[in-house]
Amino acid sequence: MLASSVEIGQLLTIIIMAIALGLDAFSLGIGIGMKGIRLVDILKISIVIGIFHVLMPLMGMFMGHYVSSLLGDVATAAGGCLLILLGSHMVYSSIRGGETESFDHRTIWGLTIFALSVSIDSFSVGVSLGMFATDIVLTVLVFGAFGGLLSIAGLLVGRRVSGWVGEYGEAFGGLILLAFGIKFLL
Template sequence: MTDATLHAGQFATLLIMAVALGMDAFSLGIGIGLKGIRLRDVLRLSTIIAVFHVIMPLGGIYAGHFVSGLLGHVATMAAGVLLLLLGGHMIYSSLKGESVQSIDYRSSVGTFLFAFSVSIDSFSVGVTLGMFEADILLTVLLFGFFGGLMSVLGLLLGRRVSENLGGYGEALGGAILLIFGLLFIF
């Protein structure tokens, strides 16, 4: 394979993962949007979520580099298992109806708790990507952009549609991570 093919494949993988991780922000954004949210709050909350979608995977990538050095050749299997567990948890949570929608996003502490809660999955995926020496700048830019974009879309869409779409969005994101986990293992 040529370098261009490898870079295109890595970009496509990171793009799909960024969208999958943004589904959590999207689905929970719908729940908040259903309760009513001002446009100024949509912008504020989405910006903070985007920042967390940069910080969390960045920390995860550095942790992944460390873990990769410890695990050596077992890192690929560990990364695949981590994605399987994360994807399965996202699907389980969405089907069970668990969410953090009770957090008051209007307060500073609530905003940060909400942003942290929808970005924590990015840390785990960052650990996996760190084991594979993924492009750090491309990863954090894609994750941040799609974390912010998906939260804006969820918040705005929540103002107009039913609550059922949110759970399906998170389940879809979990299914995508499950597929990548299986690909890494096999």
């Protein structure tokens, strides 16, 4: 009886952590979705984010306690810098009009940068989890599932909202990315 309640408590903790990490993907997905996005791209982005939400904590768990004190703040700062750069570029290209090419979620580079920016905090969480005896497979699969599902939800919400804000959608999306990037750095 005690063992099953410990397992249930551990599963609930993993789910809560997965939701917290997936909320970044949700919030930032709103920003990307506001640019206008096709359903196929939503599915592709969400799958890649789900994969990154599996790989990043897995790599962090393997790093374990050896570097946890060093990388916690560095990983968050790197993610914040990436978001500030992406958000700034989106706002700039929106203001400049058609003269500059915006962040393109359809390219491998753009998709990788976006997925990395919403998954980098999963790495530092994985480093922390690497110090504890946890079910690695269950943990990373739950993280991946919630990361993918919440990014789908955020991208769909952003897509819906983009119709309301019209041509300013990309600028608003960039401002959302900027705000989260600054939040990560503070």
